[in-house]
Amino acid sequence: MDLITDVLFAIFSLCSLYFTFLFLVLFLKNRKGLHSIPSVTKLPSVSIIVPAYNEEKSIAGTLKALKKLVYPKKLLEIIVVDDGSKDKTSEVARRFKGVKVVTRKYNSGKGNAMNVGLKNAKGEIIACVDSDSFPKSNSLLKSVPFFTDRFVAAVTSSILVRKPKNLLERLQWIEYVMIVWSRKLLESLDSIYVTPGALSLYRKQAIVKLGGFDEKNMTEDIEIAWRLLMNGFKIKMAPDAVSLTKVPESLKKWWHQRIRWNIGGIQTMLKYKHCFFKGQFKSLGNFVLPFFSISYVLSLLGLSLLMFVLGKSVYTSSAFSTTASSIGVNPLNHLEIYYLPDIFTYFGLVIFTFSLVWVKISLNITKERPSSSMFKNLLDLLLYLTLYITIFPINLIQSMWKYVRNDQKW
Amino acid sequence: MIRSGKMKDVFLIAGLLTAIIFIIGLAIGTWLDNMRVEEINQRLTQIEADWNDARIQSLYYQTMHNDSKSCDAAISANFDFNERIYQEGVQIDRAETVNRFAPSVVMEKKRYVLLLLQFWLNGVNLRKICNANYSTILYFYSNFDESFRVQQSVQSAALVDLIHSCGRKVLAIPLPIDMDITTINIIKSQYNITVVPSLLINEKIILPGLQSEEDIEKYVKC
Numbered sequence: 001m002d003l004i005t006d007v008l009f010a011i012f013s014l015c016s017l018y019f020t021f022l023f024l025v026l027f028l029k030n031r032k033g034l035h036s037i038p039s040v041t042k043l044p045s046v047s048i049i050v051p052a053y054n055e056e057k058s059i060a061g062t063l064k065a066l067k068k069l070v071y072p073k074k075l076l077e078i079i080v081v082d083d084g085s086k087d088k089t090s091e092v093a094r095r096f097k098g099v100k101v102v103t104r105k106y107n108s109g110k111g112n113a114m115n116v117g118l119k120n121a122k123g124e125i126i127a128c129v130d131s132d133s134f135p136k137s138n139s140l141l142k143s144v145p146f147f148t149d150r151f152v153a154a155v156t157s158s159i160l161v162r163k164p165k166n167l168l169e170r171l172q173w174i175e176y177v178m179i180v181w182s183r184k185l186l187e188s189l190d191s192i193y194v195t196p197g198a199l200s201l202y203r204k205q206a207i208v209k210l211g212g213f214d215e216k217n218m219t220e221d222i223e224i225a226w227r228l229l230m231n232g233f234k235i236k237m238a239p240d241a242v243s244l245t246k247v248p249e250s251l252k253k254w255w256h257q258r259i260r261w262n263i264g265g266i267q268t269m270l271k272y273k274h275c276f277f278k279g280q281f282k283s284l285g286n287f288v289l290p291f292f293s294i295s296y297v298l299s300l301l302g303l304s305l306l307m308f309v310l311g312k313s314v315y316t317s318s319a320f321s322t323t324a325s326s327i328g329v330n331p332l333n334h335l336e337i338y339y340l341p342d343i344f345t346y347f348g349l350v351i352f353t354f355s356l357v358w359v360k361i362s363l364n365i366t367k368e369r370p371s372s373s374m375f376k377n378l379l380d381l382l383l384y385l386t387l388y389i390t391i392f393p394i395n396l397i398q399s400m401w402k403y404v405r406n407d408q409k410w
Numbered sequence: 411m412i413r414s415g416k417m418k419d420v421f422l423i424a425g426l427l428t429a430i431i432f433i434i435g436l437a438i439g440t441w442l443d444n445m446r447v448e449e450i451n452q453r454l455t456q457i458e459a460d461w462n463d464a465r466i467q468s469l470y471y472q473t474m475h476n477d478s479k480s481c482d483a484a485i486s487a488n489f490d491f492n493e494r495i496y497q498e499g500v501q502i503d504r505a506e507t508v509n510r511f512a513p514s515v516v517m518e519k520k521r522y523v524l525l526l527l528q529f530w531l532n533g534v535n536l537r538k539i540c541n542a543n544y545s546t547i548l549y550f551y552s553n554f555d556e557s558f559r560v561q562q563s564v565q566s567a568a569l570v571d572l573i574h575s576c577g578r579k580v581l582a583i584p585l586p587i588d589m590d591i592t593t594i595n596i597i598k599s600q601y602n603i604t605v606v607p608s609l610l611i612n613e614k615i616i617l618p619g620l621q622s623e624e625d626i627e628k629y630v631k632c
């Protein structure tokens with residue numbers, strides 16, 4: 001058993017080290033071009049689609065932000081698709097001059113709402129902006145130029161957490177910053193695997209050609225990205241195009257959001273499993289799918305090893321206490337606390353140190369902090385790298401369970 | 411602008427860095443293991459020298475004096491040695507649980523066990539020659555079978571408690587039954603030791619299975 005555990009630990013360490021180094025090498029190779037934006041001679045027309053469901057409280061803020069976008073007004077169109085809201089979402093949206101509101105009778109999901117928006121859109125480029133997100137005024141000017149490359153079918157942006165207050169929001173802030181820069185680096189491998197709804201732009205012609213958004217997938221933003229890659233299109237990341245978004249403020253909401261993301265990820269992975277390591281699907285088959293699958297496996301393996309070590313220790317201690325008490329030995333008098341470093345201590349330290357370096361690099365590029373207190377930021381960082389990351393695989397297990405039981409709802 | 415496509419070398423560089431770090435890890439792991447074994451080795455060498463001193467002291471008292479004062483000194487030296495060697499056993503056990511690359515820790519353990527056997531025989535001899543009233547307990551355990559770990563840890567704890575309450579009236583010596591040491595195999599077969607943990611008290615009484623402090627106290631002069 002010890003040998004099996006050691007081998008699994010070694011595999012986990014090797015894979016974790018590999019991916020950590022991969023991102024560091026990508027950063028070192030590409031650090032000079034991270035903020036470059038292609039020059040553009042003619043701006044295309046843009047239709048912004050805002051799918052909304054019961055968003056009467058936040059949609060006004062989103063539309064205000066969209067109204068402030070710096071872009072030629074005659075080239076800009078804003079379409080709100082009210083996806084069967086039971087509140088006053090449509091009513092609030094209609095108060096904004098120049099905003100087209102399409103109201104659906106029934107709620108049929110974000111993919112469907114996006115397709116409705118797509119049918120109504122006149123622009124060459126369509127942008128998806130969630131109704132709880134707030135793009136910064138220059139975000140279109142910083143992202144649209146990437147479409148000068150005719151093979152580019154989608155451009156994603158930096159999604160950052162809006163006004164993080166509690167610990168969970170601050171941890172998500174760090175996570176979102178990490179995602180921004182890892183996504184930018186994945187661009188160099190043609191492997192951006194998600195075009196998040198808080199602000200992503202698509203070449204309308206390409207999306208129409210591919211049949212629109214998948215209405216059955218719980219994460220249509222992952223699915224469309226994979227479909228674009230499978231069909232040889234490129235996806236770019238515009239890090240200077242920033243959209244602030246609201247994130248779950250309670251653990252319960254966060255948990256449900258992640259379940260949805262994971263189930264969507266599993267759905268997409270299974271849909272495209274035939275592309276695995278197939279050269280004709282380029283980066284999707286050679287990198288995105290294996291990377292996605294390995295990160296799921298690594299997550300589960302890491303949790304299993306942690307549980308095994310903790311479980312073994314708890315079992316041994318409890319068995320010792322029970323047996324000792326049965327013959328009148330006080331177990332507390334024989335409590336042994338010691339630690340001897342070994343090879344896995346070294347691997348753990350290396351992985352932790354390089355992860356810390358990677359987080360630090362991401363934070364430095366972003367140049368923003370969730371809190372003004374250095375101590376708080378440091379504590380958040382440590383909690384992120386230890387506790388927050390550990391919770392993921394638990395969520396993944398529940399997501400898999402729900403997926404298997406077909407218990408999939410928004 | 412980030413260039414796409416021609417990035418195959420990053421996979422190679424990342425792989426190379428991983429391999430370097432992994433190899434350094436193996437080297438550090440081996441170094442840590444060897445360092446621990448070397449420390450044990452050095453301490454055992456020192457203890458062997460001390461043991462020879464204690465054994466010669468016993469021989470000297472037995473040969474030259476053989477009076478009660480000499481016996482007390484020899485017994486005292488034997489018990490002092492017992493305390494030192496117990497700590498060494500704890501260190502070896504800990505090293506055994508973490509060492510992966512240095513199987514020589516098993517060899518060090520054998521050295522340690524052989525020392526324990528000599529120590530036990532010396533204790534038995536002294537008790538006979540000096541007509542002393544302390545008890546010797548041989549505690550048989552399995553070194554490799556994980557399934558007995560909990561019971562054995564509890565038995566060790568009960569013996570430690572016994573030594574604390576009886577002081578220098580009890581010499582307890584743990585002996586692994588599965589390290590292929592001929593003397594232990596002889597003892598095992600002579601006393602029909604078939605289960606672990608088992609205790610052999612004063613070379614007469616065999617207590618198979620887990621024993622409480624109270625149960626052991628019935629057979630020792632505490």
